[in-house]
Amino acid sequence: MHYAISFQTEQHDFLLCTPRRKSLKHKLLCVKQGLVIVKLGKQEYAIEPNQLFWLPFDTLTSLTYTPNTQVEVVELSSRVTTPLPKQAGFVKANELVSALLNRLTSIETLTEQQKELLAVLRHELIDLKPNLHESKLTKDLSQWRFDKPSPIANELQLVLRVREAVKMMQSGKKRPIVVNTLFEGNETLFSGLEKAIIGH
Known part of the structure; x- marks a missing residue:
């Protein structure tokens, strides 16, 4: 069953490298612990704990999850008509987005309450302003x-x-x-x- 928007928490105990391919959905990654390395073109970006990263539909990318990494993932169908950001990059969550993500972690999946929270979150994602900047760790990784x-x-x-x-x-x-x-x-x-x- 495909939903317009979904939320899940993923735990990666071991190293996981995804193949380089175009993303089939819009994706918001929120790293809770560990490290995720996103490859865009030839550049890799380090997503560290409490950072959020936006990957729009059709982005050519591969992801590396280092051992003991926990991420929260919001995925949106490529068919949603909401005008979502078309550029990949780090995003800052406003207070509402942070509160929604916190609340979603504590709810059993696909309850009516979760659907309502996701509907609000979907609306908030329109205002994200993704930005690709190189942290010290990103620069160290590239070298x-x-x-x-x-x-x-x-x-x-x-x-x-x-x-x-x-x-x-x-x-x-x-x-x-x-x-x-x-x-x-x-x-x-x-x-x-x-x-x-x-x-x-």
């Missing part, structure tokens, strides 16, 4: 290379390294070559990180 020093926290660097390994293997590189390149040939280390970060 990160597995073979160069970086100010990024070690834990996140390990996640980025494992993500790089997954990408390399998906593009056809053999596992031993990937382990040699990224983990100094230490297969035990890589296997342990796979379990901890990817979950297998």
